[in-house]
Amino acid sequence: MDLIAEAIKGTGDVLPGNAYKWHYIEKTVSDVAALFGFREIRTPVFEKTELFERSVGDTTDVVQKEMYTFNDKGGRSITLRPEGTAGAVRSILEHGLFNEALPVKAYYITSCYRYEKPQAGRLREFHQFGVECIGAAAPTADAEIIMLGDMVLKRLGIKNISLEINSIGCPQCRAKYTAALKEYFAASKDKLCETCLSRLDRNPMRILDCKSPICREIAEGAPKILDYICDECNDHFNQVKAHLNAAGVKFTVNPRIVRGLDYYTKTVFEFISNDIGSQGAVCAGGRYDGLAEELGGPHLPSLGFGMGLERILMVMEKQGCPFPEEKKIDLYIAPMGGAAASEAVKICSLAREEGFAALTDVAGRGLKAQMKYADKIGAKFTLVLGENELNSKSARLKNMQSGEQIDVELPDGVISAIYDETIKNTFADLESSLENLKI
């Protein structure tokens, strides 16, 4: 393949044969969101670059090297959203939604864009289900958000997911902690890897995350955040854990979890799968109490998470999770000859108005080929229409699964109701419903 028939690096297509899986995931996710009182919000794919610099943080990798940023014709710096939180919060602030009953609970299913090197579970365009709960300071909110994520995963039938949580404190206690970290790591400055050396000044917490064996070893003895967080943060974290325990949500505390976006405070968490390679974080989020103010709004303690839909799909396929079957064609009409073709078109049209998926020949195929086609597309019933049928005004309706056939009358060559699949699935039931055919 060459020329223009190729997708952009790091992007993928959802093909017709797979779309039903996405529909299922999207439906499940929004159903669960609704159970928790979240309503959908839709925001633009692009925002002012500044919005992401301010919220995500201008020292983060995402902002520094992964954003799709460009100037529009008016000279404005525009960026394709690299994540969903910033836009959602911006919109909520802009429209003053925080003046209504708090918390504001919004969810979204959108595409995000990051200029990264593609890999298993990592794309340049990917899709996220995200929830944002704005104006909820209590630890019950943290537990609730985590339970929402947990419920989505369970409903989708996903197994073997571990939940890891941590608290990274508030700006005050975190400042003390990073100072302590700096001091600790500075002592072994000459042993740290290159990247960690540069992290030392900017964001020493990231060193805890380093995979290099030497840094890891040094990090073992590093001060723990949980020893530094203030009483209030500690109390908050303890209550979150208590609520999760009470709700029966299993988790482990992982002091190494450090979110890469600057807006996080206090509780952070990740749902991790080991089934899809190294990019196993399937859902991650936390609290961001300072974000609304950072964007010029009032103080609104908030939190949320993002769930990577491609990753979710990968896990489901890997684990063989069941997807509800795709809706198949109800009726296929195989006409023979021009007059019959015209009748078939008419009958299809009427059947569709009754809510049945009905098809007829559009490829000029012979009868046998049409039957094969009907079989391939999974048609539940077929109706052969030839001269005999047109003359006798009756035809045989065939159940493609059982092979049974039944005579149907066609006085005016028209069937207005084929069958009601929700009530009458069997051929026997069909018989009675066919008595009511208006013809």
Next chain:
RNA sequence: GUGGGUAUAGCUUAGUUGGUUAAAGCGCCAGUUUGUGGCACUGGAGACCGUCGGUUCGAAUCCGACUAUCCACCCCA
């Protein structure tokens, strides 16, 4: 941005130490009883062997570059 693997039909692959018309299965199309699918059989279409360049009498096969893709690091969902 750094590393490693891979690139042959729509899909999954074979292709022996370089040798002439590049194979197979699946899928697709058409036939095998005159008006009925699934099974079986027969036939057909479909590949400039990722691109460009090099070595050679001769390259899908060897070398180089590029591109794409996969995996890992980094980072993140």
